[in-house]
Amino acid sequence: MMLKSLFEPSSVAVIGASREPGKLGHEILKNILDAGFKGKLYPINPKADEVLGLKCYPSVKDVPEGVELAVVIVPARFVPSVISDCSAKGVKAAVVISGGFSETGEAGAQLERQLVEAARKAGIRVIGPNCQGVNSSAVGLCASWPLVRVKGPISVISQSGTVLAALACWAEEDGIGISKLVALGNKCDVDEIELLEYLAEDPETKVIALYIEGTRDGRKFVEVARKAARRKPVLVLKGGRTAKGAEAVKSHTRSLAGMDAIFDAAFRQAGVIRASSVEDFYDACKALSTLPRPTGKNVAIVTSSGGSGILATDACEELGLNVVGLPVEVKDALKEKLPPECILRNPLDLTGSAVSEMYDAAASALASSGAVDSILMIVGDPMPGIAEVISKNLQRGKPIVPVMLGGGKAETEERAKLRELRLPVYSCPVRGAKALATLTRYTAQQG
Amino acid sequence: MMLKSLFEPSSVAVIGASREPGKLGHEILKNILDAGFKGKLYPINPKADEVLGLKCYPSVKDVPEGVELAVVIVPARFVPSVISDCSAKGVKAAVVISGGFSETGEAGAQLERQLVEAARKAGIRVIGPNCQGVNSSAVGLCASWPLVRVKGPISVISQSGTVLAALACWAEEDGIGISKLVALGNKCDVDEIELLEYLAEDPETKVIALYIEGTRDGRKFVEVARKAARRKPVLVLKGGRTAKGAEAVKSHTRSLAGMDAIFDAAFRQAGVIRASSVEDFYDACKALSTLPRPTGKNVAIVTSSGGSGILATDACEELGLNVVGLPVEVKDALKEKLPPECILRNPLDLTGSAVSEMYDAAASALASSGAVDSILMIVGDPMPGIAEVISKNLQRGKPIVPVMLGGGKAETEERAKLRELRLPVYSCPVRGAKALATLTRYTAQQG
Numbered sequence: 001m002m003l004k005s006l007f008e009p010s011s012v013a014v015i016g017a018s019r020e021p022g023k024l025g026h027e028i029l030k031n032i033l034d035a036g037f038k039g040k041l042y043p044i045n046p047k048a049d050e051v052l053g054l055k056c057y058p059s060v061k062d063v064p065e066g067v068e069l070a071v072v073i074v075p076a077r078f079v080p081s082v083i084s085d086c087s088a089k090g091v092k093a094a095v096v097i098s099g100g101f102s103e104t105g106e107a108g109a110q111l112e113r114q115l116v117e118a119a120r121k122a123g124i125r126v127i128g129p130n131c132q133g134v135n136s137s138a139v140g141l142c143a144s145w146p147l148v149r150v151k152g153p154i155s156v157i158s159q160s161g162t163v164l165a166a167l168a169c170w171a172e173e174d175g176i177g178i179s180k181l182v183a184l185g186n187k188c189d190v191d192e193i194e195l196l197e198y199l200a201e202d203p204e205t206k207v208i209a210l211y212i213e214g215t216r217d218g219r220k221f222v223e224v225a226r227k228a229a230r231r232k233p234v235l236v237l238k239g240g241r242t243a244k245g246a247e248a249v250k251s252h253t254r255s256l257a258g259m260d261a262i263f264d265a266a267f268r269q270a271g272v273i274r275a276s277s278v279e280d281f282y283d284a285c286k287a288l289s290t291l292p293r294p295t296g297k298n299v300a301i302v303t304s305s306g307g308s309g310i311l312a313t314d315a316c317e318e319l320g321l322n323v324v325g326l327p328v329e330v331k332d333a334l335k336e337k338l339p340p341e342c343i344l345r346n347p348l349d350l351t352g353s354a355v356s357e358m359y360d361a362a363a364s365a366l367a368s369s370g371a372v373d374s375i376l377m378i379v380g381d382p383m384p385g386i387a388e389v390i391s392k393n394l395q396r397g398k399p400i401v402p403v404m405l406g407g408g409k410a411e412t413e414e415r416a417k418l419r420e421l422r423l424p425v426y427s428c429p430v431r432g433a434k435a436l437a438t439l440t441r442y443t444a445q446q447g
Numbered sequence: 448m449m450l451k452s453l454f455e456p457s458s459v460a461v462i463g464a465s466r467e468p469g470k471l472g473h474e475i476l477k478n479i480l481d482a483g484f485k486g487k488l489y490p491i492n493p494k495a496d497e498v499l500g501l502k503c504y505p506s507v508k509d510v511p512e513g514v515e516l517a518v519v520i521v522p523a524r525f526v527p528s529v530i531s532d533c534s535a536k537g538v539k540a541a542v543v544i545s546g547g548f549s550e551t552g553e554a555g556a557q558l559e560r561q562l563v564e565a566a567r568k569a570g571i572r573v574i575g576p577n578c579q580g581v582n583s584s585a586v587g588l589c590a591s592w593p594l595v596r597v598k599g600p601i602s603v604i605s606q607s608g609t610v611l612a613a614l615a616c617w618a619e620e621d622g623i624g625i626s627k628l629v630a631l632g633n634k635c636d637v638d639e640i641e642l643l644e645y646l647a648e649d650p651e652t653k654v655i656a657l658y659i660e661g662t663r664d665g666r667k668f669v670e671v672a673r674k675a676a677r678r679k680p681v682l683v684l685k686g687g688r689t690a691k692g693a694e695a696v697k698s699h700t701r702s703l704a705g706m707d708a709i710f711d712a713a714f715r716q717a718g719v720i721r722a723s724s725v726e727d728f729y730d731a732c733k734a735l736s737t738l739p740r741p742t743g744k745n746v747a748i749v750t751s752s753g754g755s756g757i758l759a760t761d762a763c764e765e766l767g768l769n770v771v772g773l774p775v776e777v778k779d780a781l782k783e784k785l786p787p788e789c790i791l792r793n794p795l796d797l798t799g800s801a802v803s804e805m806y807d808a809a810a811s812a813l814a815s816s817g818a819v820d821s822i823l824m825i826v827g828d829p830m831p832g833i834a835e836v837i838s839k840n841l842q843r844g845k846p847i848v849p850v851m852l853g854g855g856k857a858e859t860e861e862r863a864k865l866r867e868l869r870l871p872v873y874s875c876p877v878r879g880a881k882a883l884a885t886l887t888r889y890t891a892q893q894g
Contacts, residue, residue, distance in 0.1 A: 307699065314686065
């Protein structure tokens, strides 16, 4: 597929590379270098001999070897001719980061048509223009910003550069990592439908997150999204739910947000999961890309914080999960293993004197019970060893959603271990419950 | 008022101080020391001469000078006699951290009655037992855990130690800080009503956050909460909304969560703001304790991220705020000051090439317009100088709720500056919108 040149190019030209720190043409070249791009890298700038230690060429046509992908950051008016140069060089795909096209009015739209024409003639596939670029962690190609390097299971397609960047930053911070990021920009050629099709087949992508404001072909979108959602979770965040939001969409990407109810029905029909905020979007990605699937909606809550356990119980019940009665066999097994102050019900309250061995006993008993499908593990005041307990018990095949809060230094240390283990952790019992509910809903829908 | 001895004691005895790191009696003494307690501090332990460099006494009765507050961490069975010793010494208040009382069954309840009787006889006011202690930042008294030292405007009363600790940790992390924290535990004497009354009058407390699972005297609670809410914002998070949550409440604190609808009506009647999760609780505290009040519900959204602006527009509208049309005078003023790619509507989209001067121009024009009551400022890909712009424009008296996301290193730096300035920042447009909606609702209700 042509899109392979976008995500796994053997050579990249950065057209508009700049020597001036702070300029986009500098930062992007630097990010590609710092991400450790595995292929050949050519800065293009007629006014420089060298940028960031790399030999610089006046035009892409002057590069002595082949160029597979072009990253374009020159002013809009030069872009059509740059694309023609790329054509001469046999470039397969271009990421046009430059703005100043159809988003600015008729003159820009005219330039965009010239860009498309040049690209079509040359058989060059185009991402953008007016976009925040592309990041493909497998080959160390961060042709975007900020610099995000941690490889992982989440791929993102987004009509918003910032939403894309936020997910990427959080995924890096949490050690979960990203696979492929694409900022759509004006979608003059490649759009979310084609990318969805590609990422559905991509073995490195475990979860697809899609921020859109509209789609050009609703029927095709539903068809492709449905196929993708059968293979892996597809999450969608869509702006323009309200009348004023829909108006803002028109100004931003000229999409027709249309009647939100129609989108909502389409998403449902396609089996994609709709998120309600950027954080909710990311929280769901994190759970779906790292945890095993629950076989049903019976959840057991284990906690050292009675209050958090109660808040989680409320949230789970309200979100359609079932806070099941503690199974007799679990009660019997734990009676001997836990101190008498523990409250043997669901939520299972290990109380403030909980240590990680108690969590271990609880998790292993719950994981062995056929009546429990998932575990929400709330660790108030986290104690040494809890990260290992979570990791070990996840091997038993049932999802464990960890929540940590109120812990000061010990919490920081255990969070760092979970990061190393690439396991998710949430900061609020309700957010953990939400992520688990999404995980459960997705699995149920898969049948 | 007697509770002054709890929050501003001139001398504190830690009864059950331990030399062994990891033990509660060690950690609490250490936290009081590390928080820089301003009064005299006496470790009590019959088996030690010295703990953490402080001279240790076998009994509180052996302390050569007066003791105003006792922090008690000895096993439950010793607590009644410890309280009698405190009586002999003229102690005014005791924080009983030890568990093993009414929460464990009849024998414990019996001990708790003895504790109460001894305290009543001596006129000693008691917090707890079975609680996570007290923290009063003004005098450096962190008789709780983890160690939290940053002074600030948020006071918390909580039936959950972890919820208390989570708020405190986040407030410290964000540089907002805390004033007084009280973990209620079994509430054998001092309860949320009395504390609410006290904190309503406390000049250092700007916002009161209350986590409860039930209250003994609903009528009195409403009366006191209403009075408090007239003076300053009172936020409440209550566990036990669902049937299963209410059952869990019974096991946790033996409170009757009762019909949630009744609580909800009472909260409304009292004018307290109900939160839905621990994070939501904290987010609201942060806005209410740091930002000026909006005089109406007309919000202007300024953003460098079109997508985030749209998501915020949806959230504001859904939360009852009014994303007002951009006033003509603002449009006129900004036409000359902003580059042509900016979209002069609401949300006001400065686009991805925004710099802090553009935010400054936008914020100052919006702050001067009578048609705008509040500003939601979304900074995707934060740029140098933005923290100062926020701080400067807040001087104009209108609330600005900052949201930062997707920014990598530059974001980290600007967040650090906001922390120094003790200004709030949110990570998700929807969370920012929620906090602003709460701020607006509270102000409207105050009339």
